[in-house]
Amino acid sequence: METAAEKVLSGSNPKNRLPSAASLCIHVFFVLYSLFCIIPIVLIVSVSISNENSVVREGYKFIPSGFDLAAYRFLLHDLHQILRSYGVSIIVTVVGTALSMIIIALYAYPISRRQFPHAKFFTFFVFFTMLFGGGLVPWYLVYVQMLDLKNTLWSLIMPLIMAPFWVLIVRTFFSTTIPGEVLESAKIDGAGELRIFIRIVLPLSMPVMATVALFQTLTYWNDWFLSLVFITNDNNISVQYLLYKMLANIQYLSSNPTAAAEIAKAGGMFNFPSETVRMALVIVGVGPIIFAYPFFQKYFVKGLTVGAVKG
Template identity: 80%
Template sequence: MEAATERVKTSAGTGGHNRLPALANAVVHALFVIYSIVCIVPIFLIVSVSFSDEKSVVNNGYRFIPEKFNLAAYKFLYKDIGQIAYSYGVSIAVTVIGTALSVIIIALYAYPISRPNFPHAKFFTFFAFFTMLFSGGLVPWYLVYVQMLDLKNTLASLIIPLLMSAFWVLVTRTFFKETVPAAVLESAKIDGAGELRIFFGIVIPLSMPVIATVALFQTLTYWNDWFLSLVFITDNHNISVQYLLYKMLANIQFLSSNPTAAAEIAKAGGMFNFPSETVRMALVIVGVGPIIFAYPFFQKYFIRGLTVGAVKG
Protein backbone atom coordinates (compact mmCIF):
# COMPACT_ATOMS: atom_id res chain seq x y z
CA MET A 1 0.00 0.00 0.00
CA GLU A 2 2.79 2.40 0.87
CA ALA A 3 4.59 1.55 -2.37
CA ALA A 4 1.44 2.27 -4.39
CA THR A 5 0.99 5.58 -2.57
CA GLU A 6 4.60 6.48 -3.27
CA ARG A 7 4.15 5.69 -6.98
CA VAL A 8 1.07 7.91 -7.13
CA LYS A 9 2.98 10.79 -5.53
CA THR A 10 5.89 10.26 -7.90
CA SER A 11 3.67 10.21 -10.97
CA ALA A 12 1.83 13.31 -9.76
CA GLY A 13 5.12 15.13 -9.24
CA THR A 14 6.34 14.05 -12.65
CA GLY A 15 3.12 15.23 -14.26
CA GLY A 16 3.47 18.65 -12.64
CA HIS A 17 7.07 18.80 -13.78
CA ASN A 18 6.03 17.96 -17.37
CA ARG A 19 3.30 20.58 -17.36
CA LEU A 20 5.83 23.38 -16.77
CA PRO A 21 7.69 23.00 -20.10
CA ALA A 22 4.35 22.65 -21.90
CA LEU A 23 3.13 25.89 -20.31
CA ALA A 24 6.37 27.65 -21.19
CA ASN A 25 6.11 26.47 -24.81
CA ALA A 26 2.51 27.66 -25.00
CA VAL A 27 3.51 31.10 -23.71
CA VAL A 28 6.39 31.32 -26.20
CA HIS A 29 4.13 30.24 -29.07
CA ALA A 30 1.49 32.78 -28.03
CA LEU A 31 4.09 35.56 -27.96
CA PHE A 32 5.36 34.64 -31.41
CA VAL A 33 1.80 34.52 -32.77
CA ILE A 34 1.12 37.99 -31.36
CA TYR A 35 4.41 39.30 -32.73
CA SER A 36 3.65 37.81 -36.16
CA ILE A 37 0.22 39.43 -36.19
CA VAL A 38 1.75 42.80 -35.25
CA CYS A 39 4.16 42.46 -38.21
CA ILE A 40 1.59 41.23 -40.73
CA VAL A 41 -1.30 43.59 -39.95
CA PRO A 42 0.48 46.79 -41.16
CA ILE A 43 1.40 45.07 -44.44
CA PHE A 44 -2.19 43.97 -44.91
CA LEU A 45 -3.35 47.53 -44.24
CA ILE A 46 -0.90 48.96 -46.79
CA VAL A 47 -2.09 46.51 -49.44
CA SER A 48 -5.72 47.34 -48.69
CA VAL A 49 -5.19 51.10 -48.91
CA SER A 50 -3.25 50.78 -52.17
CA PHE A 51 -6.33 49.16 -53.75
CA SER A 52 -8.75 51.69 -52.26
CA ASP A 53 -10.43 54.72 -53.78
CA GLU A 54 -8.59 57.97 -53.08
CA LYS A 55 -11.68 59.90 -51.97
CA SER A 56 -12.78 57.23 -49.51
CA VAL A 57 -9.29 57.15 -47.97
CA VAL A 58 -9.18 60.96 -47.62
CA ASN A 59 -12.70 61.19 -46.21
CA ASN A 60 -12.86 58.08 -44.00
CA GLY A 61 -9.23 57.19 -43.32
CA TYR A 62 -7.44 53.88 -43.74
CA ARG A 63 -9.52 50.68 -43.70
CA PHE A 64 -8.45 47.03 -43.63
CA ILE A 65 -11.13 46.29 -46.22
CA PRO A 66 -11.43 48.84 -49.07
CA GLU A 67 -14.73 50.68 -49.05
CA LYS A 68 -14.43 51.08 -52.79
CA PHE A 69 -12.00 48.98 -54.83
CA ASN A 70 -9.90 51.10 -57.17
CA LEU A 71 -6.73 50.51 -59.22
CA ALA A 72 -6.02 54.20 -59.79
CA ALA A 73 -2.77 54.10 -57.79
CA TYR A 74 -1.31 51.28 -59.87
CA LYS A 75 -2.58 52.85 -63.10
CA PHE A 76 -0.73 56.01 -62.07
CA LEU A 77 2.48 54.03 -61.58
CA TYR A 78 1.93 52.16 -64.84
CA LYS A 79 2.37 55.40 -66.74
CA ASP A 80 6.07 55.21 -65.84
CA ILE A 81 6.36 51.43 -66.18
CA GLY A 82 9.39 51.62 -68.48
CA GLN A 83 11.56 53.46 -65.97
CA ILE A 84 10.27 51.35 -63.07
CA ALA A 85 11.11 48.11 -64.92
CA TYR A 86 14.58 49.38 -65.83
CA SER A 87 15.26 50.48 -62.26
CA TYR A 88 14.07 47.07 -61.07
CA GLY A 89 16.69 45.50 -63.33
CA VAL A 90 19.36 47.80 -61.92
CA SER A 91 18.42 46.96 -58.33
CA ILE A 92 18.28 43.22 -59.00
CA ALA A 93 21.67 43.23 -60.75
CA VAL A 94 23.28 45.36 -58.04
CA THR A 95 21.79 43.22 -55.27
CA VAL A 96 22.81 39.87 -56.76
CA ILE A 97 26.33 40.90 -57.79
CA GLY A 98 26.96 42.98 -54.67
CA THR A 99 25.75 40.30 -52.26
CA ALA A 100 27.81 37.55 -53.92
CA LEU A 101 31.00 39.64 -53.95
CA SER A 102 30.38 40.95 -50.44
CA VAL A 103 29.96 37.48 -48.93
CA ILE A 104 33.13 36.24 -50.65
CA ILE A 105 35.23 39.24 -49.56
CA ILE A 106 33.95 39.18 -45.98
CA ALA A 107 34.61 35.45 -45.67
CA LEU A 108 38.08 35.73 -47.21
CA TYR A 109 38.98 38.49 -44.74
CA ALA A 110 37.45 36.77 -41.72
CA TYR A 111 39.00 33.34 -42.25
CA PRO A 112 42.71 34.25 -41.86
CA ILE A 113 42.15 36.38 -38.76
CA SER A 114 40.20 33.51 -37.18
CA ARG A 115 43.20 31.16 -37.35
CA PRO A 116 45.50 31.19 -34.28
CA ASN A 117 48.59 30.44 -36.41
CA PHE A 118 48.19 33.63 -38.47
CA PRO A 119 50.82 36.02 -37.03
CA HIS A 120 49.06 39.28 -38.02
CA ALA A 121 45.54 38.30 -36.92
CA LYS A 122 45.36 40.88 -34.12
CA PHE A 123 46.48 43.72 -36.37
CA PHE A 124 43.95 43.00 -39.12
CA THR A 125 41.20 42.43 -36.56
CA PHE A 126 41.93 45.82 -35.01
CA PHE A 127 42.13 47.35 -38.50
CA ALA A 128 38.58 46.15 -39.26
CA PHE A 129 37.30 47.21 -35.85
CA PHE A 130 38.89 50.67 -36.20
CA THR A 131 36.83 51.37 -39.32
CA MET A 132 33.66 50.81 -37.27
CA LEU A 133 34.62 53.68 -34.96
CA PHE A 134 36.17 56.24 -37.30
CA SER A 135 35.71 57.27 -40.94
CA GLY A 136 37.26 59.82 -43.26
CA GLY A 137 34.04 61.79 -43.67
CA LEU A 138 31.51 62.17 -46.46
CA VAL A 139 33.48 64.56 -48.67
CA PRO A 140 36.73 62.51 -48.86
CA TRP A 141 34.60 59.39 -49.34
CA TYR A 142 32.84 61.02 -52.30
CA LEU A 143 36.07 62.32 -53.84
CA VAL A 144 37.70 58.88 -53.69
CA TYR A 145 34.91 57.25 -55.70
CA VAL A 146 34.31 60.12 -58.13
CA GLN A 147 37.76 61.57 -58.81
CA MET A 148 40.20 58.80 -57.96
CA LEU A 149 38.18 55.77 -59.09
CA ASP A 150 35.99 57.62 -61.64
CA LEU A 151 32.88 55.62 -60.79
CA LYS A 152 30.27 58.33 -61.23
CA ASN A 153 27.14 57.19 -63.14
CA THR A 154 28.23 53.56 -63.15
CA LEU A 155 26.77 50.42 -61.60
CA ALA A 156 30.08 49.92 -59.78
CA SER A 157 29.34 53.03 -57.71
CA LEU A 158 26.25 51.26 -56.36
CA ILE A 159 28.16 48.08 -55.50
CA ILE A 160 31.68 48.86 -54.27
CA PRO A 161 30.86 51.22 -51.34
CA LEU A 162 28.76 48.51 -49.64
CA LEU A 163 30.99 45.52 -50.34
CA MET A 164 32.77 45.49 -46.99
CA SER A 165 31.19 45.49 -43.56
CA ALA A 166 33.50 45.42 -40.55
CA PHE A 167 30.67 44.24 -38.31
CA TRP A 168 29.99 41.15 -40.41
CA VAL A 169 33.72 40.49 -40.70
CA LEU A 170 33.93 40.23 -36.91
CA VAL A 171 30.77 38.12 -36.71
CA THR A 172 32.06 35.73 -39.39
CA ARG A 173 35.49 35.59 -37.75
CA THR A 174 33.92 34.59 -34.44
CA PHE A 175 31.84 31.88 -36.13
CA PHE A 176 34.89 30.45 -37.92
CA LYS A 177 36.90 30.51 -34.70
CA GLU A 178 34.28 28.93 -32.46
CA THR A 179 32.51 26.51 -34.82
CA VAL A 180 34.98 25.18 -37.37
CA PRO A 181 37.07 22.48 -35.59
CA ALA A 182 40.80 23.12 -35.76
CA ALA A 183 41.44 19.36 -35.82
CA VAL A 184 39.57 19.05 -39.12
CA LEU A 185 41.72 21.76 -40.69
CA GLU A 186 44.91 20.15 -39.41
CA SER A 187 43.82 16.79 -40.81
CA ALA A 188 43.18 18.37 -44.20
CA LYS A 189 46.64 19.94 -44.17
CA ILE A 190 48.21 16.59 -43.33
CA ASP A 191 46.35 15.07 -46.28
CA GLY A 192 47.94 17.68 -48.54
CA ALA A 193 45.07 20.12 -49.01
CA GLY A 194 45.98 23.73 -49.71
CA GLU A 195 44.48 26.78 -48.01
CA LEU A 196 42.04 27.54 -50.81
CA ARG A 197 40.83 23.94 -50.94
CA ILE A 198 40.40 23.91 -47.17
CA PHE A 199 38.54 27.21 -47.25
CA PHE A 200 36.12 26.39 -50.07
CA GLY A 201 35.86 22.64 -49.43
CA ILE A 202 35.63 22.51 -45.63
CA VAL A 203 35.20 25.93 -43.99
CA ILE A 204 32.46 27.30 -46.25
CA PRO A 205 30.23 24.15 -46.15
CA LEU A 206 30.52 24.06 -42.33
CA SER A 207 29.71 27.78 -42.09
CA MET A 208 26.57 28.02 -44.19
CA PRO A 209 24.46 29.44 -41.31
CA VAL A 210 26.69 32.51 -40.91
CA ILE A 211 27.21 32.79 -44.67
CA ALA A 212 23.44 32.79 -45.19
CA THR A 213 23.00 35.36 -42.43
CA VAL A 214 25.56 37.71 -43.95
CA ALA A 215 24.07 37.18 -47.41
CA LEU A 216 20.56 37.97 -46.20
CA PHE A 217 21.52 41.20 -44.46
CA GLN A 218 23.73 42.31 -47.35
CA THR A 219 20.85 41.58 -49.72
CA LEU A 220 18.61 43.83 -47.64
CA THR A 221 21.31 46.50 -47.54
CA TYR A 222 21.75 46.56 -51.31
CA TRP A 223 18.05 46.36 -52.10
CA ASN A 224 17.00 49.12 -49.70
CA ASP A 225 19.82 51.49 -50.59
CA TRP A 226 18.86 54.73 -52.31
CA PHE A 227 21.59 57.03 -51.00
CA LEU A 228 24.29 55.83 -53.41
CA SER A 229 22.01 56.56 -56.38
CA LEU A 230 21.38 60.02 -54.95
CA VAL A 231 25.10 60.73 -54.56
CA PHE A 232 26.69 59.08 -57.60
CA ILE A 233 23.99 58.94 -60.31
CA THR A 234 23.09 62.20 -62.02
CA ASP A 235 20.74 60.80 -64.67
CA ASN A 236 17.93 58.22 -64.72
CA HIS A 237 19.98 55.57 -66.47
CA ASN A 238 21.38 53.61 -63.54
CA ILE A 239 19.23 54.64 -60.58
CA SER A 240 17.91 51.95 -58.27
CA VAL A 241 14.22 51.30 -57.85
CA GLN A 242 14.33 52.58 -54.27
CA TYR A 243 15.69 55.95 -55.37
CA LEU A 244 13.18 56.09 -58.20
CA LEU A 245 10.34 55.51 -55.75
CA TYR A 246 11.87 58.12 -53.44
CA LYS A 247 11.85 60.66 -56.28
CA MET A 248 8.28 59.80 -57.19
CA LEU A 249 7.17 60.16 -53.58
CA ALA A 250 8.93 63.52 -53.29
CA ASN A 251 7.22 64.73 -56.48
CA ILE A 252 3.82 63.57 -55.23
CA GLN A 253 4.32 65.37 -51.93
CA PHE A 254 5.37 68.53 -53.76
CA LEU A 255 2.34 68.48 -56.06
CA SER A 256 0.02 67.71 -53.14
CA SER A 257 1.22 70.79 -51.28
CA ASN A 258 1.37 73.04 -54.36
CA PRO A 259 -1.95 73.14 -56.21
CA THR A 260 -0.62 75.77 -58.59
CA ALA A 261 2.12 73.48 -59.85
CA ALA A 262 -0.37 70.62 -60.21
CA ALA A 263 -2.69 72.89 -62.21
CA GLU A 264 0.14 73.85 -64.56
CA ILE A 265 0.92 70.18 -65.11
CA ALA A 266 -2.75 69.55 -65.87
CA LYS A 267 -2.69 72.33 -68.48
CA ALA A 268 0.28 70.64 -70.11
CA GLY A 269 -1.68 67.41 -70.42
CA GLY A 270 -0.75 65.72 -67.14
CA MET A 271 -2.94 64.48 -64.30
CA PHE A 272 -4.44 66.93 -61.84
CA ASN A 273 -6.44 64.72 -59.47
CA PHE A 274 -3.83 62.04 -58.95
CA PRO A 275 -4.25 59.56 -56.07
CA SER A 276 -1.60 60.80 -53.63
CA GLU A 277 -2.44 58.73 -50.53
CA THR A 278 -3.04 55.43 -52.30
CA VAL A 279 -0.01 55.93 -54.54
CA ARG A 280 2.21 56.16 -51.46
CA MET A 281 1.00 52.75 -50.33
CA ALA A 282 1.38 51.35 -53.83
CA LEU A 283 4.99 52.59 -53.85
CA VAL A 284 5.64 50.60 -50.68
CA ILE A 285 4.23 47.45 -52.27
CA VAL A 286 6.28 47.94 -55.42
CA GLY A 287 9.47 48.53 -53.44
CA VAL A 288 9.18 45.77 -50.86
CA GLY A 289 7.58 43.05 -52.98
CA PRO A 290 10.57 41.24 -54.54
CA ILE A 291 12.73 41.21 -51.41
CA ILE A 292 10.12 39.13 -49.59
CA PHE A 293 11.02 36.17 -51.79
CA ALA A 294 14.58 36.19 -50.40
CA TYR A 295 13.47 35.08 -46.93
CA PRO A 296 12.25 31.56 -47.81
CA PHE A 297 15.56 30.87 -49.55
CA PHE A 298 17.61 31.68 -46.43
CA GLN A 299 15.17 30.27 -43.86
CA LYS A 300 16.39 26.68 -44.05
CA TYR A 301 19.94 27.81 -43.29
CA PHE A 302 18.79 29.66 -40.18
CA ILE A 303 16.93 26.54 -39.03
CA ARG A 304 20.00 24.43 -39.71
CA GLY A 305 22.13 26.88 -37.73
CA LEU A 306 19.77 26.65 -34.75
CA THR A 307 19.81 22.85 -34.99
CA VAL A 308 23.61 22.71 -35.10
CA GLY A 309 23.79 25.01 -32.10
CA ALA A 310 21.32 22.89 -30.16
CA VAL A 311 23.17 19.65 -30.92
CA LYS A 312 26.52 21.22 -30.07
CA GLY A 313 25.16 22.55 -26.80
Protein backbone atom coordinates (compact mmCIF):
# COMPACT_ATOMS: atom_id res chain seq x y z
CA MET A 1 0.00 0.00 0.00
CA GLU A 2 1.35 3.42 -0.96
CA THR A 3 1.11 6.31 1.44
CA ALA A 4 -0.44 9.62 0.39
CA ALA A 5 3.00 11.23 0.15
CA GLU A 6 4.30 8.40 -2.02
CA LYS A 7 1.31 8.73 -4.32
CA VAL A 8 1.97 12.44 -4.71
CA LEU A 9 5.63 11.87 -5.53
CA SER A 10 5.06 8.93 -7.86
CA GLY A 11 2.08 10.46 -9.61
CA SER A 12 -0.08 7.37 -9.03
CA ASN A 13 -2.86 9.49 -7.56
CA PRO A 14 -5.16 10.40 -10.49
CA LYS A 15 -5.97 13.78 -8.95
CA ASN A 16 -2.30 14.81 -9.18
CA ARG A 17 -1.70 13.72 -12.75
CA LEU A 18 -1.30 16.36 -15.41
CA PRO A 19 -3.23 15.95 -18.67
CA SER A 20 -1.10 14.36 -21.37
CA ALA A 21 -1.23 17.50 -23.54
CA ALA A 22 -0.07 19.73 -20.66
CA SER A 23 2.69 17.29 -19.77
CA LEU A 24 3.83 17.19 -23.40
CA CYS A 25 3.90 21.00 -23.60
CA ILE A 26 5.97 21.22 -20.42
CA HIS A 27 8.48 18.68 -21.72
CA VAL A 28 8.73 20.43 -25.09
CA PHE A 29 9.22 23.80 -23.38
CA PHE A 30 12.08 22.58 -21.21
CA VAL A 31 13.71 20.72 -24.09
CA LEU A 32 13.68 23.89 -26.18
CA TYR A 33 14.89 25.96 -23.23
CA SER A 34 17.78 23.53 -22.68
CA LEU A 35 18.70 23.71 -26.35
CA PHE A 36 18.71 27.51 -26.25
CA CYS A 37 21.17 27.29 -23.36
CA ILE A 38 23.42 24.62 -24.89
CA ILE A 39 23.55 25.77 -28.53
CA PRO A 40 25.47 29.03 -27.82
CA ILE A 41 28.08 27.09 -25.85
CA VAL A 42 28.47 24.62 -28.72
CA LEU A 43 28.92 27.51 -31.15
CA ILE A 44 31.55 29.15 -28.94
CA VAL A 45 33.53 25.91 -28.67
CA SER A 46 33.28 25.36 -32.41
CA VAL A 47 34.52 28.85 -33.26
CA SER A 48 37.37 28.63 -30.72
CA ILE A 49 38.80 25.57 -32.49
CA SER A 50 38.26 26.94 -36.00
CA ASN A 51 40.80 28.40 -38.37
CA GLU A 52 41.05 32.18 -38.04
CA ASN A 53 40.93 32.83 -41.79
CA SER A 54 37.84 30.67 -42.27
CA VAL A 55 36.04 32.49 -39.43
CA VAL A 56 36.86 35.89 -40.95
CA ARG A 57 35.86 34.70 -44.43
CA GLU A 58 32.75 32.60 -43.65
CA GLY A 59 31.62 33.83 -40.23
CA TYR A 60 30.68 31.72 -37.22
CA LYS A 61 29.70 28.13 -37.99
CA PHE A 62 28.72 25.17 -35.83
CA ILE A 63 30.93 22.88 -37.91
CA PRO A 64 34.37 24.46 -38.33
CA SER A 65 35.71 24.62 -41.88
CA GLY A 66 39.27 24.14 -40.67
CA PHE A 67 40.31 22.69 -37.32
CA ASP A 68 42.91 24.90 -35.63
CA LEU A 69 44.01 25.31 -32.00
CA ALA A 70 45.90 28.54 -32.66
CA ALA A 71 43.68 30.44 -30.20
CA TYR A 72 44.59 28.13 -27.33
CA ARG A 73 48.27 28.13 -28.34
CA PHE A 74 48.12 31.91 -28.18
CA LEU A 75 46.76 31.72 -24.63
CA LEU A 76 49.49 29.27 -23.63
CA HIS A 77 52.05 32.04 -24.05
CA ASP A 78 50.70 33.48 -20.80
CA LEU A 79 49.97 30.14 -19.11
CA HIS A 80 51.74 30.99 -15.85
CA GLN A 81 49.65 34.12 -15.30
CA ILE A 82 46.43 32.32 -16.26
CA LEU A 83 47.09 29.54 -13.74
CA ARG A 84 47.96 32.09 -11.05
CA SER A 85 44.76 34.03 -11.71
CA TYR A 86 42.81 30.76 -11.65
CA GLY A 87 44.22 30.09 -8.19
CA VAL A 88 43.23 33.57 -7.03
CA SER A 89 39.68 33.17 -8.36
CA ILE A 90 39.27 29.72 -6.80
CA ILE A 91 40.50 30.86 -3.38
CA VAL A 92 38.38 34.01 -3.45
CA THR A 93 35.28 32.10 -4.62
CA VAL A 94 35.56 29.30 -2.04
CA VAL A 95 36.47 31.47 0.94
CA GLY A 96 34.11 34.30 -0.04
CA THR A 97 31.12 31.99 -0.57
CA ALA A 98 31.71 30.16 2.72
CA LEU A 99 32.02 33.37 4.75
CA SER A 100 29.11 34.94 2.92
CA MET A 101 26.81 32.01 3.71
CA ILE A 102 27.80 32.11 7.39
CA ILE A 103 27.11 35.83 7.70
CA ILE A 104 23.87 35.72 5.70
CA ALA A 105 22.50 32.81 7.75
CA LEU A 106 23.55 34.31 11.08
CA TYR A 107 21.90 37.63 10.19
CA ALA A 108 18.75 36.12 8.70
CA TYR A 109 17.97 33.73 11.54
CA PRO A 110 17.46 36.28 14.38
CA ILE A 111 15.29 38.61 12.29
CA SER A 112 13.12 35.64 11.29
CA ARG A 113 12.20 34.93 14.94
CA ARG A 114 9.11 36.67 16.25
CA GLN A 115 10.56 36.57 19.77
CA PHE A 116 13.43 38.87 18.73
CA PRO A 117 12.30 42.36 19.79
CA HIS A 118 14.44 44.28 17.27
CA ALA A 119 13.65 42.12 14.24
CA LYS A 120 11.81 44.90 12.38
CA PHE A 121 14.62 47.39 12.90
CA PHE A 122 17.36 45.08 11.64
CA THR A 123 15.18 43.97 8.72
CA PHE A 124 14.68 47.59 7.70
CA PHE A 125 18.40 48.23 8.27
CA VAL A 126 19.44 45.57 5.75
CA PHE A 127 16.66 46.57 3.36
CA PHE A 128 17.78 50.22 3.49
CA THR A 129 21.22 49.26 2.13
CA MET A 130 19.52 47.88 -0.99
CA LEU A 131 18.04 51.29 -1.75
CA PHE A 132 20.83 53.70 -0.82
CA GLY A 133 24.63 53.53 -0.94
CA GLY A 134 27.44 55.78 0.20
CA GLY A 135 28.88 56.27 -3.28
CA LEU A 136 31.91 54.92 -5.07
CA VAL A 137 34.52 57.26 -3.54
CA PRO A 138 33.59 56.67 0.14
CA TRP A 139 33.29 52.96 -0.60
CA TYR A 140 36.81 52.95 -2.05
CA LEU A 141 38.28 54.98 0.82
CA VAL A 142 36.83 52.64 3.44
CA TYR A 143 38.52 49.57 1.96
CA VAL A 144 41.79 51.28 1.01
CA GLN A 145 42.47 53.78 3.80
CA MET A 146 40.46 52.53 6.78
CA LEU A 147 40.78 48.76 6.27
CA ASP A 148 44.04 48.86 4.24
CA LEU A 149 42.97 46.03 1.95
CA LYS A 150 44.50 47.28 -1.29
CA ASN A 151 46.41 44.60 -3.26
CA THR A 152 45.17 41.83 -0.96
CA LEU A 153 42.78 38.95 -1.58
CA TRP A 154 40.51 40.32 1.14
CA SER A 155 39.75 43.28 -1.12
CA LEU A 156 38.19 40.77 -3.53
CA ILE A 157 36.20 39.05 -0.76
CA MET A 158 34.94 41.67 1.67
CA PRO A 159 32.88 43.92 -0.67
CA LEU A 160 30.71 40.99 -1.80
CA ILE A 161 30.49 39.11 1.46
CA MET A 162 27.14 40.63 2.48
CA ALA A 163 24.17 40.41 0.11
CA PRO A 164 21.07 42.17 1.52
CA PHE A 165 18.73 40.64 -1.05
CA TRP A 166 19.74 37.09 -0.10
CA VAL A 167 19.44 37.95 3.59
CA LEU A 168 15.78 38.78 3.03
CA ILE A 169 15.26 35.63 0.96
CA VAL A 170 16.78 33.39 3.63
CA ARG A 171 14.90 35.24 6.37
CA THR A 172 11.61 34.64 4.56
CA PHE A 173 12.44 30.96 4.14
CA PHE A 174 13.23 30.61 7.85
CA SER A 175 10.01 32.30 8.93
CA THR A 176 7.61 30.58 6.52
CA THR A 177 9.03 27.09 5.99
CA ILE A 178 10.48 26.00 9.34
CA PRO A 179 7.63 25.23 11.80
CA GLY A 180 7.79 27.35 14.94
CA GLU A 181 6.49 24.40 16.97
CA VAL A 182 9.67 22.44 16.18
CA LEU A 183 11.86 25.25 17.45
CA GLU A 184 9.73 25.68 20.57
CA SER A 185 9.86 21.96 21.35
CA ALA A 186 13.64 21.97 21.00
CA LYS A 187 13.84 24.96 23.33
CA ILE A 188 11.65 23.18 25.89
CA ASP A 189 14.02 20.18 25.71
CA GLY A 190 16.84 22.50 26.77
CA ALA A 191 18.48 23.33 23.43
CA GLY A 192 20.02 26.78 23.13
CA GLU A 193 19.60 29.13 20.19
CA LEU A 194 22.95 28.20 18.67
CA ARG A 195 22.22 24.48 18.90
CA ILE A 196 18.74 24.99 17.43
CA PHE A 197 20.26 26.98 14.58
CA ILE A 198 22.97 24.41 13.78
CA ARG A 199 21.11 21.15 14.43
CA ILE A 200 17.59 22.02 13.26
CA VAL A 201 17.38 25.22 11.20
CA LEU A 202 20.35 24.68 8.88
CA PRO A 203 19.56 21.02 7.97
CA LEU A 204 15.97 22.01 7.12
CA SER A 205 17.19 24.99 5.08
CA MET A 206 19.65 23.27 2.76
CA PRO A 207 17.62 23.96 -0.43
CA VAL A 208 17.62 27.75 0.07
CA MET A 209 21.17 27.76 1.40
CA ALA A 210 22.38 25.83 -1.66
CA THR A 211 20.54 28.24 -3.97
CA VAL A 212 22.08 31.29 -2.31
CA ALA A 213 25.51 29.61 -2.26
CA LEU A 214 25.29 28.95 -6.00
CA PHE A 215 24.46 32.57 -6.79
CA GLN A 216 27.20 33.83 -4.47
CA THR A 217 29.64 31.45 -6.15
CA LEU A 218 28.71 32.88 -9.55
CA THR A 219 29.02 36.42 -8.19
CA TYR A 220 32.54 35.87 -6.87
CA TRP A 221 33.70 33.93 -9.93
CA ASN A 222 32.39 36.44 -12.48
CA ASP A 223 33.61 39.54 -10.67
CA TRP A 224 36.32 41.57 -12.38
CA PHE A 225 35.52 45.08 -11.14
CA LEU A 226 37.11 44.60 -7.71
CA SER A 227 40.40 43.56 -9.31
CA LEU A 228 40.23 46.66 -11.50
CA VAL A 229 39.68 48.95 -8.51
CA PHE A 230 41.82 47.45 -5.75
CA ILE A 231 44.62 45.45 -7.42
CA THR A 232 47.56 47.24 -9.04
CA ASN A 233 49.84 44.23 -9.63
CA ASP A 234 49.24 41.04 -11.58
CA ASN A 235 49.85 38.68 -8.67
CA ASN A 236 46.37 38.96 -7.15
CA ILE A 237 44.09 39.65 -10.11
CA SER A 238 41.18 37.33 -10.79
CA VAL A 239 40.94 35.27 -13.94
CA GLN A 240 37.97 37.31 -15.18
CA TYR A 241 39.94 40.55 -14.97
CA LEU A 242 42.92 38.88 -16.64
CA LEU A 243 40.73 37.79 -19.53
CA TYR A 244 39.26 41.29 -19.69
CA LYS A 245 42.75 42.76 -20.01
CA MET A 246 43.74 40.24 -22.66
CA LEU A 247 40.61 40.99 -24.68
CA ALA A 248 41.26 44.74 -24.43
CA ASN A 249 44.86 44.23 -25.62
CA ILE A 250 43.69 42.07 -28.53
CA GLN A 251 41.15 44.68 -29.61
CA TYR A 252 43.81 47.39 -29.41
CA LEU A 253 46.31 45.42 -31.51
CA SER A 254 43.62 44.51 -34.03
CA SER A 255 42.84 48.19 -34.60
CA ASN A 256 46.49 49.32 -34.53
CA PRO A 257 48.63 47.39 -37.05
CA THR A 258 51.64 49.58 -36.27
CA ALA A 259 51.65 48.54 -32.62
CA ALA A 260 51.24 44.89 -33.61
CA ALA A 261 54.20 45.20 -36.03
CA GLU A 262 56.38 46.67 -33.27
CA ILE A 263 55.47 43.76 -30.98
CA ALA A 264 56.36 41.34 -33.78
CA LYS A 265 59.78 42.99 -34.13
CA ALA A 266 60.33 42.48 -30.39
CA GLY A 267 59.69 38.75 -30.78
CA GLY A 268 55.93 38.62 -30.25
CA MET A 269 53.17 37.33 -32.47
CA PHE A 270 51.94 39.41 -35.38
CA ASN A 271 49.20 37.30 -36.97
CA PHE A 272 47.42 36.36 -33.76
CA PRO A 273 43.90 34.84 -33.98
CA SER A 274 41.84 37.83 -32.89
CA GLU A 275 38.41 36.33 -33.63
CA THR A 276 38.85 32.77 -32.37
CA VAL A 277 40.81 33.83 -29.31
CA ARG A 278 37.78 35.77 -28.07
CA MET A 279 35.81 32.54 -27.98
CA ALA A 280 38.71 30.70 -26.38
CA LEU A 281 38.71 33.34 -23.63
CA VAL A 282 35.03 32.61 -22.99
CA ILE A 283 35.74 28.89 -22.65
CA VAL A 284 38.63 29.55 -20.28
CA GLY A 285 36.46 31.85 -18.17
CA VAL A 286 33.27 29.78 -17.85
CA GLY A 287 34.70 26.27 -18.00
CA PRO A 288 35.52 25.62 -14.33
CA ILE A 289 32.36 27.18 -12.89
CA ILE A 290 30.22 24.66 -14.80
CA PHE A 291 31.50 21.93 -12.48
CA ALA A 292 29.96 23.74 -9.48
CA TYR A 293 26.40 22.96 -10.55
CA PRO A 294 26.46 19.18 -9.82
CA PHE A 295 27.37 19.90 -6.19
CA PHE A 296 24.19 21.97 -5.72
CA GLN A 297 21.81 19.94 -7.87
CA LYS A 298 20.82 17.40 -5.20
CA TYR A 299 19.71 20.21 -2.87
CA PHE A 300 17.50 21.69 -5.58
CA VAL A 301 15.85 18.30 -6.08
CA LYS A 302 15.44 17.97 -2.33
CA GLY A 303 13.72 21.35 -2.18
CA LEU A 304 11.28 20.34 -4.93
CA THR A 305 10.53 17.08 -3.08
CA VAL A 306 9.83 18.92 0.16
CA GLY A 307 7.45 21.26 -1.64
CA ALA A 308 5.67 18.31 -3.28
CA VAL A 309 5.14 16.53 0.04
CA LYS A 310 3.72 19.69 1.59
CA GLY A 311 1.37 20.12 -1.32
